[in-house]
Amino acid sequence: MTAPLGVILAGGRATRMGGGDKGLLMLRERPLIGHVIDRLTPQCATLAINANGDPARWDDFALPVLPDSVADQPGPLAGVLAGLDWAAARGADAIVTAAADTPFCPADLVARLQAQVGPSGLCLAASPDSTGRLQRHPTFGLWPVALRDDLRVALTDGLRKIVLWTDRHASGVAVFDSVPHDPFFNVNAPEDMAQAETLLGRA
Template sequence: MTAPLGVILAGGRATRMGGGDKGLRDLGGRPLIGHVIDRLAPQCARLAINANGAPERWNFLGLPVLPDSLPDQPGPLAGVLAGLDWAAAEGAEAIVTAAADTPFFPPDLALRLQAHAGASGLCLAASPDETGRMQRHPTFGLWPVALRDDLRAALVEGLRKVVLWTDRHGAGVAPFDSLPHDPFFNVNTPADMAKAERLLAGRA
């Protein structure tokens, strides 16, 4: 399978962390987003970052910065659309997305998303919660460039919930284990950052 392009979604407001860029918070002596890049880069042909505001703050990473093309930060689907527009200009067929605040996602994310994609080429990652119920992770997906105009129209019409759009197009679901911990654990609060530090120390 052809390696997709990778887009790191870093456009959130980080309100539960007191604002600012969660991806630039320190984890183990380096920015949180650095851990995400290390995991995603080997899985993708090239990477870019979806982020709003001054792009210069990401210059040290040496990656393209893709702002939302729609106003008012309407959510992760707008970041997906920015990534799809970039991929179309690059001549690529699909992107894989990962969240900038999730440093432990699986190293075979892209391959398994591709293997479980629906007929439309869409796929979301999923893992079991503490009750064993599979939960989809809308910021971890495989997105075909062919659907970008449909996504743009849906966003203009006011759609914001990722799974409403992916269900509309018969997205596949790629299952992942949650042992020894959920690989899609994301850092939303200072307590989460402390947990991430413990998990990182346990992997060292």
């Protein structure tokens, strides 16, 4: 299959980390988003960052910065829509999204999502939690450009929860192993950064 475009969702406000952009927090002398870029670059045709506010703060990464096209920052789905509009303008068929605060995202994310795609072209990533229960990770997905207008209408109508929209379209699910650690581990609090340092040392 053709490599999709990649969009890194960097809209988190890091309230538990003191505010600011989580993706710019440093992990081993590299911003969190830098680790995500390193992992996604070999898998995607090209990358962009979804973020609002002054785009200059992302200049070090030399990537397009896509603001939400929907008002009031309604959440990750708005970032998906911004990515789909960007992809459509480039003549692409799909995007893959990843969160900016997940430094261990899978090196085979794209291939696994493409292998489990649903009939609509959608697929979300999932992994088992510590109890073995499967948890979907809705900021990690394969999204077809063909559904962008449907998503725009859903957002305009007030939809915010990603899985409510993906379930409407019979999304596939790609399951990733959580051993030795969950590849979708994300940094939400200072203790998570300490854990990320430990995991990176083991890697």
